[in-house]
Amino acid sequence: MEPVIQLEHLCKSYGGVPALQDLSLTVQRGEIFGLLGPNGAGKSTTVECALGTRQPDKGQAHILGLSPITQRKVLFQQVGVQFQEAYYPEKIRVGELCEMTSSLYKTAAPTAPLLAQFGLKGKEKQMVGDLSGGQKQALFIVLALLPMPSVVFLDELTTGLDTRARRAVWRHLAKLKEQGLTIFLTSHFMDEVEALCDRICVLQKGRPVFTGTVQQALTQTHCAHMEDAYLCLAGETQEGQDESI
Amino acid sequence: MKAFKTLLKTEIKLSLRDMNMPIFAIIMPFVVTVLIGLIYGDKAAYPGAPYTFLQQSFGALVTIAICAGGVMGLPLVVAGYRQKKILKRFRTTPTGPVLLLGVQLVLYALYAIASLVLTFLAAWLLFGFHFWGSPLLFTGTYLLVMLSMFSIGLLVGGVARDEKIASILASVLYFPMLVFSGATLPYEVMPPVLQRFADVLPLTQGIKLLKATTLGLPLGSVWFPLVLLAGVAVVCTVLAVRFFRWE
Structure with a gap:
């Protein structure tokens, strides 16, 4: 096992409001890792701290053993990034x-x-x-x-894609994974997570509330589908939703 | 080098598609040159002057493109890229501020040089303009003025938070220099108080040098303008790279 992405005790707050509280996780080579959570749970902040586009208040991030801040130019020869929003001239x-x-x-x-x-x-x-x-x-x-990266970060990978395009993306990523690509993704689609992810981490208000395989998530929550398991883990249970309606 | 060439090629295409720079850096100085030629013809710069008004103005005319590109165009594009988070994307690639700013520098230098050639051709072919000075001294001075002006633009573009702030800063720098440096109002007609204010603007010193090298006049004391222009260039460039903001 070779750790490719290592996040250690990341903390980040914006204007005194904590966005990320003590997040640690490790992604191994060739793994597809999914970071899940409702909007505002800290997914993008995690991605940005990992990539060095945000400086965490505490903790540190390493990719391929390199710092994304001090060893940026060496590191990003080998890392591909897709941000949630498209930025282009x-x-x-x-x-x-x-x-x-x-x-x-x-x-x-x-x-x-x-x-x-x-x-x-x-x-x-x-x-x-x-x-x-x-x-x-x-x-x-x-x-x-x-760039034929060895690690790729995909923030909200298939949002906006139609069904066929999503399946094509899944197939392609699965193929790249076999070739040894490490993938770190965030997603709101649990069918995608079930189909792709080896391991997941669920964030709730900036705290990791579950880290493990999809199977472990299903077992722990006694759910048959990942979507139910996710809602349970992220604290957005069906009952809670109904009450608020 | 491959990255530099490809980025420059793409930036040239984007800039031509945008049309702002072709208008303000190429067409405008050309039109002003033609107007001065039509209005003053080959009239002497002042009664008894050994050179024409157009000859006297040439040094100032060739700085219009330098200012339009370096002080206005460049900072707006870089700050716009910051605002649109294009720089944030670049930050997650193996590129750095030196390459990104260098590409912009060369892009606007190309505009300025194109305008210099066009202004010269227009003055020469249409109005019989004669260049009396030393081409070598003129070219050296021209490059120094360009570096100095561009470095100011680099600093504004490198650190301004968004396009709006860059636009305000660029205007605050651009218009006083354009008005008081002799690029538009002749320096010679200003009252002494205004001349003293204008003298600290690097563009004023640059235009004085360009005028002298165009007309082959004695350069007088060149140390103050040289040190001022070179100092501005070095200080602003270093600050721009050191304090470059990605977001």
């Missing part, structure tokens, strides 16, 4: 954004086959701004995979 074409991204790395995968695998075949000339929400999402997964 105005009036840029799909092909240009891919070419620009590829040029930043020592080695990069050929663009055209990757685009084709994610349903963007022949879209190189199209403006990124004119793509549909799902196509943009797919494009940013492509951008994360272009």
Whole structure:
């Protein structure tokens, strides 16, 4: 077992309000790890602390044994990132954004086959701004995979994708996992989590309330489906929802 | 190097698609040159002057593109990238502020040089402009003025939180320099108090040097302008890289 992502005692608060409280977790090589929780539970803060785009108040993050802050340039040769929102310059074409991204790395995968695998075949000339929400999402997964990374972070991986595109993304990620890619993802879709994740961590108000395999989550909560198990673990039980209605 | 070339190529395409810079850095100085040529023809700069008004203005005209690109365009683009979180994406790639700012620097240098060539051709072919000075001294001075002005833009773009703040800072720097440095109002007609204020603006010193090297006039005491321009360039560039903000 080789730890690839190591988060140790991460704490972060915004204006005195804690967003993340003492989160520690380790992801091994070749694992698909899912970080779950309702909006505002601290998923994006965790991803950002892991990537060094936010400095945690306490604790530290290492990826491939490197610090994302002090060893940024070495580390990010090997790490692909897809943020929850798409960030791109105005009036840029799909092909240009891919070419620009590829040029930043020592080695990069050929663009055209990757685009084709994610349903963007022949879209190189199209403006990124004119793509549909799902196509943009797919494009940013492509951008994360272009550097042929050994670790990839995917924040809200398939939000906005249609069913067929989601299945295609799952298949592709499963294949990359077999080749040794380590995947850290956040998701709101429990069918996706069940299909992909080796292990999960459930956050509730910035605290980890469960870490383990999908099977362990089902056993612990006496649920048959991951969605029920998740709602139970995240403290959003069906009963609670009904009462509030 | 591959990253630099690809980013520069992409930025050139994006900038041309946007049309702001072609208008303000290329077309505007060209139009001003043509207007000055039409209005003043080959009139002397002042009664009895050995050179024409257009010859006197040439040094100032070629700084319009430097300012439009370096002091306005550059900081707005960089701050806009920060606001749109494009820099945040870059932060999770193996690239750094030196590469990103370097690409912008070269992009706006290309605009400035294109404008310099066009301004010269317009003045020469349309209005019989003669360049009397030393081309070597002029080129050296021109590059120094450019570096100095661009470094101010780099600093604003490197640290301004968003496009709005960058736009305010750039305007505060850009317009006084444009008005008081001699780029628009002739420095010679200003009252002494205003001249003394204008003298501390690096662009004023830059235009004085450019004027002198265009006309082949004695450079007089060049140490103050040289030190001022080089000092601004070094200090602002170092600060821009040191205090560069990704978000």
